[in-house]
Amino acid sequence: MGNFKFFLVGIIFGIILIKSEVVSWFRIQEMFRFQDFHMYGIIGLAILVGAISIQLIKRFNIKTIEGHYVSIPPKPMHIGVLIGGIIFGLGWALTGACPGPIFGLIGSGYYVYILVFISAVAGTWSYGLLKNKLPH
Amino acid sequence: MDWILQPWPWYVAGPLIGLTVPLLLIVGNKSFGVSSSLKHICAACFPAGIDFFKYEWRNEAWNLWFVAGIAVGGFIASDFLSETSVVDISQSTIRDLKALGMNSFDAYVPTEIFSWASLGSINGILFIVVGGFLVGFGTRYAGGCTSGHAIFGMSNFQKASLIAVIGFFIGGLVMTHLLFPLIF
Numbered sequence: 001m002g003n004f005k006f007f008l009v010g011i012i013f014g015i016i017l018i019k020s021e022v023v024s025w026f027r028i029q030e031m032f033r034f035q036d037f038h039m040y041g042i043i044g045l046a047i048l049v050g051a052i053s054i055q056l057i058k059r060f061n062i063k064t065i066e067g068h069y070v071s072i073p074p075k076p077m078h079i080g081v082l083i084g085g086i087i088f089g090l091g092w093a094l095t096g097a098c099p100g101p102i103f104g105l106i107g108s109g110y111y112v113y114i115l116v117f118i119s120a121v122a123g124t125w126s127y128g129l130l131k132n133k134l135p136h
Numbered sequence: 137m138d139w140i141l142q143p144w145p146w147y148v149a150g151p152l153i154g155l156t157v158p159l160l161l162i163v164g165n166k167s168f169g170v171s172s173s174l175k176h177i178c179a180a181c182f183p184a185g186i187d188f189f190k191y192e193w194r195n196e197a198w199n200l201w202f203v204a205g206i207a208v209g210g211f212i213a214s215d216f217l218s219e220t221s222v223v224d225i226s227q228s229t230i231r232d233l234k235a236l237g238m239n240s241f242d243a244y245v246p247t248e249i250f251s252w253a254s255l256g257s258i259n260g261i262l263f264i265v266v267g268g269f270l271v272g273f274g275t276r277y278a279g280g281c282t283s284g285h286a287i288f289g290m291s292n293f294q295k296a297s298l299i300a301v302i303g304f305f306i307g308g309l310v311m312t313h314l315l316f317p318l319i320f
Contacts, residue, residue, distance in 0.1 A: 003201040005163050010205015011212065013156050018213035018244075019140075020149030021223050025245040030229040032305075032312040041146030042153065043286060049154025050168075050291030057161060070161045075279060075289045077296035084277025085285075085300040089307020091270025093316075094263050096245055098282040099170040099275060102268075103203045105244065107210025108221075112250050116268035123272025124174040128188035134277065 017104040025096025032093055078136040084127075091123075141219045157291055166198055169284030171275035173203040236320040259319065278303060 020042055021027050031039035056062065057070050064070060075081075092098055095116050097105060102120065105113040127134075144152075160166040177200070179193040214221065221243050230241060240248045254260030275281040278300045280289060286304065289297025 003198045006160070006166070006198040007201040007205040007208075009156065009159055009163060010202040011209040012159075012205075013153070013202075014206035014209020015213040015217065016144075016149055016152045016156075016209075017206065018210050019144040019217065020146070020153070021143050021244070022149070022153075023210070023244050024223040024225075025250070026223045026225045026229065026233075026241070028308075029233065029312065030225050032308045033229055033232060035226045035228045035232075038146050042150040043282075045147060045150025046154035046287045047290045049151045050157035050287055051293070053154070053158035054161075054291055057158060062162065064162055064165050066164070068165055070165050072161070072167060072292055075285065075292075075294040075296040075300075077299065080277045081279060081296045081300050082303045084274045084279070085303020086274070086307040086310075087270050088274025088278055088281065089304040089309075090311045090315075091267045091272075091274055091307075092282075092304060093308040093311035094267030095271055097271075099174065099203075099271065100206055100281070100283055102271075103170070103206040104210035104213075107207035107212075108214035108244065109211075110243075110245060110250065112252055112255075112264060115255075115264050116271075119265045119268025120272030120275075121174050121177055123269040123274070124171075124276045125178045125182060125184075125186075125189075125272075126269070127273045127276040128175070128178060128186045129184075131188050 013100070014104050014107060017101055018108060023097065023101040023104045023108065028092065028096040080134060080136045083135070140217055143224065153287065154291070157288055160202075164198060166202075167284070168288040169199070169280055170203060170206070171272075171281035171284060172196065173199045174272050175276060176200055236316060238320075262319065274307070 017023050022042060027039055030036045062070065102113055102117050106117065157168045160168050176193045176196050179189040179191060183189040223244060238246055238248065240246055249260060249263045278285065280300060285297040285300040
């Protein structure tokens, strides 16, 4: 199987992103205007189910299908988490798409999002270039 | 089977997205996240001698397979599993967006902004190119996106992820409520 199994998980995740309308620019606007519960319900329940799953995996030492222990690296905390988060938020409201939905929208035939994707790669590249000059 | 063709309600979609977290952990001990793929693409295609991109990206290739799958899933869902791409958003959102001068509400995204033709306008460049750049720059600076921080990091009770999500909303609210009225 190798990496192909992650391709299959991606297909399932992509289908959910479309069917839940998370890919919709309008749903993101609705969220930032607090005019519907849809996005909050999705994110809230996703966190709840994710948290319960991680606790079960830790408590019962559930291993991977290949018999390895599951290890979850911590998320490092620094001032860039807040600054970068704000920068991402500005872009999220403009494009109406976080990285997952960018790929979902391209697959759905919204080909102009290929340019959103290329711009996002350029943004990531620019961060790499400037990393040592930015506060962390 | 008609339900599959309808949009899925939040109480179905939310838990399914949440299950992606244990699925990736159990299938291959992988942390759920999407924005890292942008970094791996930089490392694979344009490392340019930058330290941040000097690592063996092939060891992270699973993430590129994952995002390729998302695009294929998008194709399958929209072409075979959906009857409409009209999103049933609230009337108050439609009213607010009409007040900003928007008219097209018949697709997942406002096609009057997100089209090749709109690249000839400043707003088109702003929403498509500048917006995409901010998404790519911000996620890497913050160390994750909605998947890696808001869902995976929060599921693992990471303080950094809570701070990141607060940042996401500060940025989104400033853009929507303070800057959109100036842009449109």
